[in-house]
Amino acid sequence: MSDVKKTPMCEIHKASGAKMVEFAGFLMPVSYGSIIEEHRAVRERVGIFDVSHMGEFLVTGPRAREFVNEVITNDCSKLARGEAQYSVMCRENGTAVDDLLVFAVEENRVLLVVNASNIGKDLAHVLTFPKNGVNVENASDSYALLAVQGPMSRDVLKACPIFRAVAAEIDETPYYKGFGFRHGGEEILVSRTGYTGELGFEIFVPSKLGPFFWEAVVVAGKPFGIQPIGLGARDTLRFEASYCLYGHEIDDETSPLEASLGWVVKLAKNSFRGIESLRKEKETGSKRTLVGFELDGRNIARPGYGVVMNGAEVGKVTSGAFSPTLQKSLCMASIARTAKDEDARYGIIVRDKEVSARMTPLPFYKSRAK
Amino acid sequence: MTFENVRFTKEHEWVRFENGTNIVTVGITDFAAGELGDIVFIEFPEIGREVHASEPMGTIEAVKTVADLYAPVSGAVREVNTALNDDPGTVNQSPYEKGWFVKIEIAAKSELDSLMQKSEYDKMVGKV
Numbered sequence: 001m002s003d004v005k006k007t008p009m010c011e012i013h014k015a016s017g018a019k020m021v022e023f024a025g026f027l028m029p030v031s032y033g034s035i036i037e038e039h040r041a042v043r044e045r046v047g048i049f050d051v052s053h054m055g056e057f058l059v060t061g062p063r064a065r066e067f068v069n070e071v072i073t074n075d076c077s078k079l080a081r082g083e084a085q086y087s088v089m090c091r092e093n094g095t096a097v098d099d100l101l102v103f104a105v106e107e108n109r110v111l112l113v114v115n116a117s118n119i120g121k122d123l124a125h126v127l128t129f130p131k132n133g134v135n136v137e138n139a140s141d142s143y144a145l146l147a148v149q150g151p152m153s154r155d156v157l158k159a160c161p162i163f164r165a166v167a168a169e170i171d172e173t174p175y176y177k178g179f180g181f182r183h184g185g186e187e188i189l190v191s192r193t194g195y196t197g198e199l200g201f202e203i204f205v206p207s208k209l210g211p212f213f214w215e216a217v218v219v220a221g222k223p224f225g226i227q228p229i230g231l232g233a234r235d236t237l238r239f240e241a242s243y244c245l246y247g248h249e250i251d252d253e254t255s256p257l258e259a260s261l262g263w264v265v266k267l268a269k270n271s272f273r274g275i276e277s278l279r280k281e282k283e284t285g286s287k288r289t290l291v292g293f294e295l296d297g298r299n300i301a302r303p304g305y306g307v308v309m310n311g312a313e314v315g316k317v318t319s320g321a322f323s324p325t326l327q328k329s330l331c332m333a334s335i336a337r338t339a340k341d342e343d344a345r346y347g348i349i350v351r352d353k354e355v356s357a358r359m360t361p362l363p364f365y366k367s368r369a370k
Numbered sequence: 371m372t373f374e375n376v377r378f379t380k381e382h383e384w385v386r387f388e389n390g391t392n393i394v395t396v397g398i399t400d401f402a403a404g405e406l407g408d409i410v411f412i413e414f415p416e417i418g419r420e421v422h423a424s425e426p427m428g429t430i431e432a433v434k435t436v437a438d439l440y441a442p443v444s445g446a447v448r449e450v451n452t453a454l455n456d457d458p459g460t461v462n463q464s465p466y467e468k469g470w471f472v473k474i475e476i477a478a479k480s481e482l483d484s485l486m487q488k489s490e491y492d493k494m495v496g497k498v
Contacts (some may be wrong), residue, residue, distance in 0.1 A: 018406075030434070034407075034408050034457065034459075034462070035407055035408050035433045035434070036408045036410075036433065041428070042483065054455060169411070232433060232434055236433065291418070295480070297411075298410065298411035298431065299411065299429070299431060300411070300431045300436065302436065321433065322410040322411060322431070329411075351429065
């Protein structure tokens with residue numbers, strides 16, 4: 001366990017009695033008490049998440065945008081300063097190396113936010129591209145990342161003295177846009193992004209300032225009933241909003257088109273890694289597709305459970321939960337495209353027993369993040 | 371509550387018995403409830419079903435995981451705690467009282483002798 005990494009806020013989590021687990025090489029809070037309570041706090045009020053395990057790569061230089069645009073499936077060339085974009089990076093054969101957030105901090109400085117479990121793989125992948133004078137830095141250990149999410153998240157930040165000078169920016173920043181400011185000479189980045197389906201912000205601060213920012217937001221959030229949120233509720237929240245999670249809806253063997261991420265695959269671009277394979281897949285049709293199911297009863301469909309149709313397996317569950325908000329047993333599943341039929345009866349094999357399920361549109365929970 | 375009339379299994383379940391009746395009450399321990407986290411659904415055995423000690427008789431679905439509910443003793447299921455259908459989280463809040471699972475009519479009360487006392491169970495989960 002000696003090589004398990006800790007985020008700057010690790011001791012705060014332990015002191016508040018969080019149940020800690022190892023996740024992607026980091027000791028992370030899975031819950032501070034009840035996952036369901038934490039989930040509700042974010043839907044109804046506001047929660048604060050430590051997501052410092054996420055990886056950050058800084059791409060700098062006059063051709064930073066061009067460089068990133070070759071790596072990602074989406075098109076970051078038109079992003080205004082401060083704009084963020086969700087994307088995927090693929091291999092030549094179109095399979096997903098990772099999904100990521102591209103944050104155009106400045107014209108010549110792009111921040112890539114990647115999954116903790118993929119930092120090593122992603123960096124190696126990014127470094128296979130011709131650099132053309134661009135500098136790529138793995139800044140993952142330099143940042144603490146806090147997410148403040150929920151309908152009251154904006155009010156909490158505005159009530160927090162640290163953010164007083166940028167209250168107007170917090171008010172005006174639209175969804176998927178951010179801004180930077182200085183705190184004691186250090187650069188702080190705030191972006192209106194998140195992984196919950198609620199209004200929310202993600203705040204990148206230098207590691208050493210992480211605990212200070214965490215405590216300040218928690219104090220400011222007290223009157224709003226702010227709740228620290230662990231990975232457990234982070235997962236149920238993103239699941240309801242039907243956001244992909246690497247290792248579940250997408251992985252090394254899935255193309256973004258198979259995971260319903262066609263909206264971030266810009267095939268009209270001149271080039272990016274994987275474009276030929278993805279153009280071909282778009283033409284001939286994907287083999288698999290991502291769909292949502294509602295199960296009869298309250299059994300939970302866990303990742304890997306089989307999806308059957310007329311007794312034959314047509315796919316696998318990628319994520320499932322008893323939705324705390326919708327009070328239904330729901331799951332996302334990757335099934336053969338030819339087996340997709342809105343009116344058909346499906347079954348999910350729950351521990352050797354077939355539970356009846358019917359297709360239901362994604363997302364399960366309509367995002368209120370905008 | 372006192373644990374004088376309660377016995378424990380390796381599967382982290384408890385069995386409460388009373389003198390003068392063969393009906394015992396079964397639940398899961400606070401340790402088990404804590405490890406499972408928020409419980410969202412319990413699949414109970416049917417009333418009347420004959421169950422056998424150490425064999426699965428139901429399912430406990432928690433947010434993060436799923437676990438078998440084992441029969442701690444052999445006998446017939448006489449009652450299930452249907453209140454948990456509406457509020458399965460009761461198990462997390464009150465594992466030894468309101469959060470009981472089933473009542474079993476035990477075939478041979480002597481089976482209880484092979485189960486653990488509270489002190490032994492506490493030692494097993496590292497509480498002492």
